[in-house]
Amino acid sequence: TQLLEQSPQFLSIQEGENLTVYCNSSSVFSSLQWYRQEPGEGPVLLVTVVTGGEVKKLKRLTFQFGDARKDSSLHITAAQPGDTGLYLCAGASNTDKLIFGTGTRLQVFP
Amino acid sequence: SAVISQKPSRDICQRGTSLTIQCQVDSQVTMMFWYRQQPGQSLTLIATANQGSEATYESGFVIDKFPISRPNLTFSTLTVSNMSPEDSSIYLCSVEGVEGSLTDTQYFGPGTRLTVL
Numbered sequence: 001t002q003l004l005e006q007s008p009q010f011l012s013i014q015e016g017e018n019l020t021v022y023c024n025s026s027s028v029f030s031s032l033q034w035y036r037q038e039p040g041e042g043p044v045l046l047v048t049v050v051t052g053g054e055v056k057k058l059k060r061l062t063f064q065f066g067d068a069r070k071d072s073s074l075h076i077t078a079a080q081p082g083d084t085g086l087y088l089c090a091g092a093s094n095t096d097k098l099i100f101g102t103g104t105r106l107q108v109f110p
Numbered sequence: 111s112a113v114i115s116q117k118p119s120r121d122i123c124q125r126g127t128s129l130t131i132q133c134q135v136d137s138q139v140t141m142m143f144w145y146r147q148q149p150g151q152s153l154t155l156i157a158t159a160n161q162g163s164e165a166t167y168e169s170g171f172v173i174d175k176f177p178i179s180r181p182n183l184t185f186s187t188l189t190v191s192n193m194s195p196e197d198s199s200i201y202l203c204s205v206e207g208v209e210g211s212l213t214d215t216q217y218f219g220p221g222t223r224l225t226v227l
Contacts, residue, residue, distance in 0.1 A: 031214050042202050042218035043153070045111070050212065088152060092214035096141065096158075096206075103152040 003027075004091055004101035012107045013079055021074045021087055021104045029091030032065055032072045033098070037086040046074075079108045112137055112208045114219035116201075122225045123193055130189045131222045133203035138183035140207025143216065144176070147200040156201075159186040193226045200224070 004025045013019055023032070031050045035043035047056050049065035049072065056063045060083075062075040072089055089101040113136040123129050133142065142159040157165040157178055165178035180186040190197050200223050204216040211217075 031212065033215060035218075040221075040223075042114075042204075042220045045215065045217060048212045048215050086150070090216075096214075097143075097155060098214070098216055100153045103150075105150065 004089055004099055006087075006089060006101040006104045008104060009102065010105050010107075012109065015080055015108055015110050016078050017108075019076050019079055019106070021076075021089075021106075023072045023074075023089035023101050025070050025091060025099075027091070027093075027099075028069050029093065029099075030069070031092045032069070033090045033092070034063055034072070034074055035088045035090065036083075037088060038084075043086075043088055076106075079106075081108045081110050084108050111211070112139065112205055112217050114203065114205060114217060116203060116219040116222050118222060119220065120223040120225075122227060125194050125226055127193055128189055128191045129193065129224060130187050131201055131203075133186045133188070133219055135184045135205050137208065139205040140183075141205065142180060142186045143204045143206070144178060144186070144188045145202045145204065147202060147221070149200070153202065156188070159188075159203075190224065193224075195226045198224055198226045 007022045033048045034046040037043040047063045052067045052069045054065045060077045064073050087104045090098040115134045117132045144156040145153040156171045157167040159180040161180045177189045200221045202221045203219045206216045
């Protein structure tokens with residue numbers, strides 16, 4: 001069974017701080033996606049990474065796919081209250097299905 | 111990306127009844143999926159909705175409890191049958207194969223929040 005473990009599970013920080021969320025597995029994925037979900041909404045796609053070692057930047061968010069395509073990280077610089085939400089990583093398996101991570105709930109206080 | 115709508119957005123139902131959730135996409139897509147999400151938790155795949163054939167269910171989910179239809183490439187329904195309080199959850203549809211998107215990228219609807227009393 002493919003599993004994606006995210007850490008930390010919960011994170012409460014002050015506005016302006018930096019943070020990193022990790023997404024780890026023992027399985028190899030063909031691609032990995034990061035989503036952010038706010039209360040009452042569906043997950044919103046942030047990025048898809050495909051190549052081992054790939055780094056993508058989206059304003060203050062930096063995403064990295066591990067060289068072996070088993071893990072990924074999301075780094076947020078100078079967090080803002082608008083970054084608050086549930087962050088989910090999801091790996092694409094060889095069965096056309098996404099395997100979702102356990103989730104990281106981020107709270108950024110003004 | 112794609113614009114995905116779900117109806118209803120929320121409902122409160124009595125145990126023993128059934129609820130059908132609709133998912134509509136603004137463009138033709140290859141794949142449609144149904145997920146369940148407990149409040150504050152991650153997503154669990156219920157089934158893949160196949161156009162013109164029976165849905166493919168994940169372990170722990172059966173057709174009698176969660177019948178699914180997909181009559182065309184832009185629409186699907188999920189029915190939660192004979193509901194119990196344990197079915198209280200958020201139900202999400204997603205789509206894959208949106209034109210211009212990377213392979214395996216899924217886009218989600220806003221979800222249906224179901225409460226069973």
